[in-house]
Amino acid sequence: MNRFDRQTLVRFWRIAKPFFVSELRWKAVGMVILLVALSFSLSGLNVLRSYVDRDFMSALALRQQDRFFEQLYLYLVLFATLTPAAVFYRFTEERLALMWRNWLCRYMLGRYFENRAYYRIDLEQSLDNPDQRLEEDVRSFAVSSLSFALIIFNSVVALTAFIGILWSISVVLPAAAVIYAALGSVATYFLGRPLIALNFAQLKKEANLRYKLVNVRDHAESIAFYKGEPEESRRVLQRLGEAIANMRSIIAWNRNVGFF
Numbered sequence: 001m002n003r004f005d006r007q008t009l010v011r012f013w014r015i016a017k018p019f020f021v022s023e024l025r026w027k028a029v030g031m032v033i034l035l036v037a038l039s040f041s042l043s044g045l046n047v048l049r050s051y052v053d054r055d056f057m058s059a060l061a062l063r064q065q066d067r068f069f070e071q072l073y074l075y076l077v078l079f080a081t082l083t084p085a086a087v088f089y090r091f092t093e094e095r096l097a098l099m100w101r102n103w104l105c106r107y108m109l110g111r112y113f114e115n116r117a118y119y120r121i122d123l124e125q126s127l128d129n130p131d132q133r134l135e136e137d138v139r140s141f142a143v144s145s146l147s148f149a150l151i152i153f154n155s156v157v158a159l160t161a162f163i164g165i166l167w168s169i170s171v172v173l174p175a176a177a178v179i180y181a182a183l184g185s186v187a188t189y190f191l192g193r194p195l196i197a198l199n200f201a202q203l204k205k206e207a208n209l210r211y212k213l214v215n216v217r218d219h220a221e222s223i224a225f226y227k228g229e230p231e232e233s234r235r236v237l238q239r240l241g242e243a244i245a246n247m248r249s250i251i252a253w254n255r256n257v258g259f260f
Contacts, residue, residue, distance in 0.1 A: 012145070015104075015141065016145065018104075018107060019100055019103050019104060019107075022103060022107075024099065024103055027099070028096065028099065028100070031092055031095065031096045031099075032096070034092055035089065035092055035093060035096070035150065036153070038085060038088065038089040038092065039089070039150070039153060039154050039157055040157060041085055042082065042085055042086060042089060043154070043157045043158050043160075043161040044161065045078060045081060045082050045085065046082075046158070046161070047161050047162060047165065048078060049075070049078050049082070050162070050165060052071055052074050052075050052078060053075075055067070055071045056068070056071040056072065056075060059071055093146060093147070093150060096146060097142050097143045097146045097147075098142075100142040100146065101138055101139050101142035101143065104138050104141070104142055105134060105135070105138045105139075108134050108138060109134060112130065112134065118130070128204065128207070128208070129204070129207040129208065129211050131211075132206075132207030132210060132211060133207070136203060136206070136207065137203060140203065159177075159178075159181075163177070187260065188257060188260060191256060191257055191260055192253065192256075192257045194249075194253055195250060195253050195254070195257075198246060198249050198250045198253065199250065201246050202243065202246050202247060202250060205239065205242050205243040205246050206243050208239050208242070208243075209236070209239040209240055209242075209243050212235060212236050212239050213236060216232055216236065
């Protein structure tokens with residue numbers, strides 16, 4: 001997997017859809033609605049805070065003591081409201097991701113043991129490290145998918161909420177902000193595109209390393225009997241080296257994107 005296209009979206013929906021039509025669908029939908037409501041609330045509170053920050057700094061600059069303390073108290077009230085809302089938002093997101101991961105892992109395990117699929121996969125060698133994928137990839141899929149979806153949604157809500165403030169300052173500012181964000185997003189995508197394949201490969205290489213270590217434990221008696229420690233050690237270190245080399249590439253590309 002080295003690109004994001006229509007086929008990727010089709011494959012994503014094929015994996016994600018069963019959860020949202022399962023027996024947990026109403027609970028999942030309820031949590032999604034709660035996240036949406038909290039997102040709108042947080043955006044509204046942040047817009048209000050921007051006005052309070054403005055008046056607070058103006059009062060400080062103009063040395064208006066009464067207005068300064070008035071805005072300070074209002075700021076403290078907003079802070080006391082924003083904090084539990086943000087914490088509860090994060091808590092709901094993590095609970096939904098955990099519920100999704102738990103259901104999806106059970107669903108995949110059912111398919112894995114159904115009609116001896118585990119045996120055919122091992123016989124045909126059609127999928128590397130299926131055990132690792134059932135644990136690590138399912139967790140990554142559920143957590144990352146929900147996180148990315150919420151980031152996109154929150155960005156749209158924040159843009160909609162703050163565009164009125166920009167418009168009140170200057171008509172040019174909303175257009176400039178949208179163009180700047182669009183160009184920056186497109187450039188970041190193309191600049192960071194290699195990270196898609198590198199992160200995918202990292203999961204595979206880390207799984208290969210864990211599998212080899214488990215393999216050594218499972219065959220410890222045979223390795224000891226035939227004195228195969230040097231060869232097994234060499235293979236483990238080789239897989240470790242592959243994982244480290246790929247991680248170095250990820251770090252380098254993250255550096256490039258960070259500079260941009």
